[in-house]
Amino acid sequence: MLSVTDARQRLFDALVPTEPELKPLHDVAGLVLAADVAANEDSPRFANSSMDGFAVRAADLAGASKAQPAALKVVADIPAGIVSQVALQEGQAARIMTGAAMPPGADAVIPVEDTDVPAPYTDAPLPSEVKVIRSLESGAYVRPRGEDFAAGDVLLNAGTHLRPQEVAMLALLGQADVSVHRRARVAILSSGDELVPVDRPLKPGTIRDTNSYALSSLVAGAGADVIPLGIAPDDLETIKAHLDRAVEQGADLILSSAGVSVGAFDYLREAVLSQGELDFWRVNMRPGKPLAFGRYRNIPFIGLPGNPVSCFVGFEVFVRHALHKLMGDLNWQRLVVRGVLDDQVKSDGRESYLRGVTQVKADATHVKLTGHQGSGNLYSLVQADCLFVVPAGVNDMAPGSDVDIWPL
Numbered sequence: 045m046l047s048v049t050d051a052r053q054r055l056f057d058a059l060v061p062t063e064p065e066l067k068p069l070h071d072v073a074g075l076v077l078a079a080d081v082a083a084n085e086d087s088p089r090f091a092n093s094s095m096d097g098f099a100v101r102a103a104d105l106a107g108a109s110k111a112q113p114a115a116l117k118v119v120a121d122i123p124a125g126i127v128s129q130v131a132l133q134e135g136q137a138a139r140i141m142t143g144a145a146m147p148p149g150a151d152a153v154i155p156v157e158d159t160d161v162p163a164p165y166t167d168a169p170l171p172s173e174v175k176v177i178r179s180l181e182s183g184a185y186v187r188p189r190g191e192d193f194a195a196g197d198v199l200l201n202a203g204t205h206l207r208p209q210e211v212a213m214l215a216l217l218g219q220a221d222v223s224v225h226r227r228a229r230v231a232i233l234s235s236g237d238e239l240v241p242v243d244r245p246l247k248p249g250t251i252r253d254t255n256s257y258a259l260s261s262l263v264a265g266a267g268a269d270v271i272p273l274g275i276a277p278d279d280l281e282t283i284k285a286h287l288d289r290a291v292e293q294g295a296d297l298i299l300s301s302a303g304v305s306v307g308a309f310d311y312l313r314e315a316v317l318s319q320g321e322l323d324f325w326r327v328n329m330r331p332g333k334p335l336a337f338g339r340y341r342n343i344p345f346i347g348l349p350g351n352p353v354s355c356f357v358g359f360e361v362f363v364r365h366a367l368h369k370l371m372g373d374l375n376w377q378r379l380v381v382r383g384v385l386d387d388q389v390k391s392d393g394r395e396s397y398l399r400g401v402t403q404v405k406a407d408a409t410h411v412k413l414t415g416h417q418g419s420g421n422l423y424s425l426v427q428a429d430c431l432f433v434v435p436a437g438v439n440d441m442a443p444g445s446d447v448d449i450w451p452l
């Protein structure tokens with residue numbers, strides 16, 4: 045049977061990123077850059093003060109101390125946003141605010157706290173003289189031009205997932221519109237005669253559809269748009285009709301849950317095969333062995349297992365990675381924490397994903413099982429703050445074993 049690693053790779057390789065589009069900067073967080081972005085200017089653009097204080101010539105302050113302050117004549121006032129043309133001569137200073145451009149002739153800034161001027165000094169008149177109580181090095185409290193990066197530097201590469209810090213950088217670079225991969229559209233379908241939406245009464249033998257809601261939150265959280273397809277009953281033609289709606293609404297990916305196992309009423313595989321192909325439909329893992337991947341009318345299709353925990357784990361193990369590729373991020377890697385297992389864990393040798401709760405201790409991050417690990421038991425997933433991995437081929441993990449932890 046196909047290993048988790050091979051299945052994930054096949055899925056990843058089969059998906060193609062959405063096409064680039066130009067989007068306003070306020071709308072690109074969570075999306076992926078479609079083109080490199082280079083600096084067209086140095087940053088900072090001009091040498092500026094990193095403190096509120098006085099721009100000075102460091103040489104004028106040699107030997108200054110509390111006992112013997114250096115007295116400087118204040119010849120200019122430079123708020124942020126203003127460029128002063130007054131060049132400092134020997135023995136002169138200019139009052140300067142944080143972020144303001146250094147005046148000609150100055151090579152350092154003395155913070156207001158190191159002068160006889162009382163701070164804070166909002167609205168204070170410009171003093172004619174300032175006494176400085178210490179010396180400093182040339183360049184002190186000056187942010188030189190180009191300290192952060194230089195014009196021409198490629199700062200962000202195509203394929204970069206835009207976090208808030210990259211959005212800020214794009215603003216710094218004056219990119220009002222940004223070339224990003226279009227948000228992927230993911231259709232979500234639940235299947236099963238027993239399923240009831242959250243706002244409808246339950247009849248005997250029926251259960252709530254939870255997978256639609258879990259998958260919608262996961263997909264939206266990954267930055268993609270959701271096309272909700274609702275619940276299809278266990279009927280081949282109706283399932284096909286639901287899948288057709290996904291195609292008509294322009295889905296880039298169809299995610300379904302349940303109906304891909306070997307049960308008498310599992311029609312999803314048949315529905316997909318009627319209008320497409322299946323690459324695989326089982327993966328050697330636990331929970332969630334029934335996991336299908338193929339195409340329906342040429343739209344990539346992933347059939348997740350029906351059990352709520354298997355469905356969730358299937359998303360984390362396969363779909364999250366695939367969604368990153370679909371949104372243009374080819375290099376995404378999950379952050380895995382290496383920790384220590386506190387419980388005894390048995391496995392049947394399949395690669396297993398168990399629900400755990402972590403505790404950060406002085407020596408390491410420790411992990412314990414949460415509640416009953418049955419694949420239908422949502423509460424033990426709610427109690428978990430991680431999944432941890434029992435590798436393929438391992439039947440027994442003793443307390444104290446090293447373990448890979450996937451924070452949730």
Ligand code: AMP
Pocket residue numbers: 234235236238239251252253254255256301302303304305307310349350351352420
């Ligand atoms: P199946 O793959 O159809 O055999 O479903 C496996 C198990 O998952 C059954 O117990 C189903 O009732 C349950 N199940 C399937 N779909 C959902 C869903 N959308 N929400 C909650 N449980 C589900």
Ligand code: MG
Pocket residue numbers: 235236237278302303309310350
């Ligand atoms: Mg079913």
